[in-house]
Amino acid sequence: MDNRAFDHVLIIMFENQYRGYVLQNPYMANLAQQGIELTNSFGVMHPSQTNYISSIAGELCDVSDDDAPSPLLKQQTIVDLIEASPRQLRWKAYMDSYIADNNPWQPENFTPTDHYPYVIKHNPFSSFENIVTNKQRWQQIDNEAGFWRDLLNDNLPEYAWFTPNMWNDGHYLAGTTDDTCNGERAPVLVDQQASWLKSFFAGLNFPGPHSKLPPNTLVVVTYDEADFEAFFDKGKKYTYDGPNQVYTVLLGDNIRPGKEHQGYNHYSLLKTIEKNFNLGSLNKNDRDANYFQFLWGKSFAWQPPRESGLSKVKQFDACSFNKQLLFVALEHNNQLTYRLMCGDMCGEETNLARVQALPLADNVGQAFALAANDQQALLVYGDTDGLLKVLSYDLATDWRSVATPAPEADNKQTQIRQLDLVALPDNAGFLLVYQTRAGSLFGSRFSGAPENAWQAPEKLCHIINTPIALGSVPVPVTVNSNISAPFKLARLGASILLVYSLPHSNHLSCLSYNTAEFNKVKVKTSAYSGPYDDYTVNAWSASSFTLNVFGETPPAASQLITPEQEPEPTEQGLVANGQFALQTLDGVIHLLHNAGDNPQLLSSTFSIGGTLTPGLPVSYQPDAPGKENTSDGYGTLFEAGWSQVEPVRHIIRDQDSPIAMANFNDQLWLFYQGQGQESINICRGGYHHKAEQADT
Template identity: 35%
Template structure:
């Protein structure tokens, strides 16, 4: 894949909700001058956690703002960057003159030898630099290497590199504690809510960082020997004549600038706003490759930023939350759409289940009282082939499993059987599932267990007669029934995105869809400490357990109230994953609304709280979906019968009953001109 940008410059600001920032005149204008990421989120709270996540692809069990006194052992983006000889520097405004310490080359060292947590450290001078905003200085692979440590430099080096054409391919810029909007100027005091700090950071961006203030007008600049300060980017001109604006600026050609925030104002008091959502942040991309006024609506967080950088520079992943994260495909000119519906020339039936068998979509339907299969090859569905199984009464479910497909069917006594097939045509004799797996509204998923070396496993969820949801895992044999901790009285769907499984299900007595999560990865398990460094077990997160809470499926807009008539479903729900995205397809809720809708979840690193008293940081409480998109030309019958699965080529395939035959459509990203 060709590069979308030659270099990237990331500027991270502090602690604001997206709409706090958009309400500022300049920041709103800046968003219109670039590509606005309308569904962008922080990963956790407080600040330091997000800086760590942006570099390591995980939280590294950091849960507060205390600068680590022992180095973090995890690999970082810098390790992947240097593997491919990509140049980099981390620029820290007000960075102290801290020389490399030879003790840092040792596996452990005294806490007194740890890099400075803040600077200055005197009573008569307030600190401007804080290591909690400089994650580079906290990782062993950087601390232990004097050459890497030397690439953490101050703002004067940044302006010299810009002036001399030496800006590296990857640059990170952290403003000082005032210019990033963390504290009021000349204080260590913030406001609650933090809205009064937005004009402060906005003015610095407009008149200093993106401006052309002159070195004589910036304290200490002349003494440092810097020739120029400011990127001289005229944002008004950028809106009217982008080519002229970029040529007149000091920004090197092909540079992507990201202005973003670490997290939202999570402890705001007394601010009644239609903010976009908990931990939703302002993120804007600027560059000569960006069309002003463009947007990217896919869910995005700091792990998505890592994945975008990895894609651009062809880097290996960290095998953490970055690996399966979404990425800004819009930078490569890609747009998502559904193809025109086509006839599948398959008989109508009561069943429609699809899954990927190897790289080929396989469909199970029924005709003349028997289950049949068909394969999508060469753009055509093959003629139906009998499975040897009669059409049962109840839920039939199909999923990809290893290089095969798994079919689960009900028994007459309320239990289930399952069968495997390597080609979707020839099936093994059905095997009974344990007697405690019995009930209704079954859903099935084959998945990669990230916590068990990507082992292939499967999970079923079902409801008992009272509506309580249970799950069981298949790892050669089916495990015992495990309570999910939620209730439903209708259809459910299981899906995977990266290290998390997601269960979407109908809310009891309504048509609202709800979702809960199940974490597979040890690196997303936290043993939490509070902001004072004390154990905070209520905020611990779990592995191989369902989250204790569930949430409505929805897009954060006016606290969901503006969308109260969306995200309502009638009948069958399906989930399918394409690269970095989990798609949910369903029928609209009413008899006279047969339209099918597609909505997307795209955030990796979702944590699963183990206590009802959890603060909810990093969980589904702080994550949103895209707005629903109607799938063109698709009308579903009452009950929403359809099938959905990956197409084997970074897209999706959907099948549903038409008037006389089964219909199908394909969804994928396409490069626009």
């Protein structure tokens, strides 16, 4: 990306407040109206230091507490990307109340230290070896006086980070080391934050036309994490007990005020900066994160649907492979056919109507799924006897049969009712989930070419959590007894989500599966957590998570009295009736579904990347029996929300009719059968400039 949306970025990070509490402050609410407020913005984890670390490293670096990492972290950060850039970019981190002479840098055995109210846990740059041991880099750590000096000398760097001190960032009551504030933690400390920010911005004449900041500076006002307790309950296992939703506002001379409702977190901000300055990525959670495309005037929109020329079939699926769209259909004679399309459906290269019989696929049942990576496309189906069959497609060998997953111990459960398939990141293979006719749910991982081998199937049995507002008491039931057809898989960065319907209610829930070692965390014992909170890799979560949209209405300030009386944010669970579709584009999972008897197709999105997979069931009941066998759920899907549900214009369908999506040519391609129609329609969606959307 060559065109910059901003020439400088200034990040200001405050402490420990839920978005709704911050918006109770008149100054912070007014500031949100002067910029772009991210209404669905989230922290990454708890406690504070984890969010600071992830904001510059794109991962947690196995940090799970507020203690200074020892030894220093060896991972790369945004600093490495900036200094490697050929554009001669500069960076600096300004730490309020930091005094370099209190702990002068030295070439050997230099250890950053606190000197209150400056603390190193809020200075993420002090945790990385290649910054701390490098004198030139360490000298880029400055204080508030250095900020004003650089500003007056027209020397503000392209990347600037500012951490207010422990009083100005609202961590502690001014002049103390106490955050209880007589039991009214949120309003008192938010007022304190707002007072400092108002004074800081007044010195900058910001926001406004006479700002002293360099032209085209993006100012990001955000929080590390959300905290719901009116005061810390030091004796409890769980200090943070709700969604990690934070106040985030973007301000600047080129910002048009408004609201953005897509989900974002600290990885999204990091990705936005990388995109803007053409830095590449750290190849961690930043690589596949979504970013602030609206700063470039782009937003996601669905185009009007068009006829595909395809006749109605029993079932279909689609994926992108080798710059072609691969469409597989189950015809009414129970034969599988496939079609390949390259280019655009409106261009001369369109050949989606050219149908070919799929070889080797005999006696096909109703269930099949299709997925592809850079090396091969994989088709898994159940035959008329309910047995699994697998076909692989590549350019060298065309279609061919490959190994099938080994049978489970109970041969009566090998007959397939439904299944889905997803490609793993970095061509690492595929993940298959299938349900037998006996009701059991199994998962198996396929290594892909050249081995083409399956791992032994794993039976999925998990704990179902009730919604946050009901206390999240874990109920021990197996997933297979809670699955209502259908279910779908989708990948978001390093995470795989298995989304399914709960019985009778059709409320959607999901499991998570982490594929990345850098999202595996061994949790240290601290005031917040312990080994029971470890996060896993290459395994399914030990809890399922309801798909929730967290309400925007903040609780009244008068209600913030005690933890027992303190209201949690409202939540709305997502509901899907009949078949639904999931697909990912630019770091955003799109869920298309119907609700109730309404034929109008609905859409919701999820884009909180880098979520963690707990090894034990999640519970927020600190006094519940067996609490040592539960996880606090920090950084998991339990603390992240989906976007508000919106209708997809012009699309009406029967909820039980086939529906599928593919990511092709940087767009989502939706295939569906319209209500009462005998043909298949196509609807494309993607990120476009508003002028382009008006032309379609």
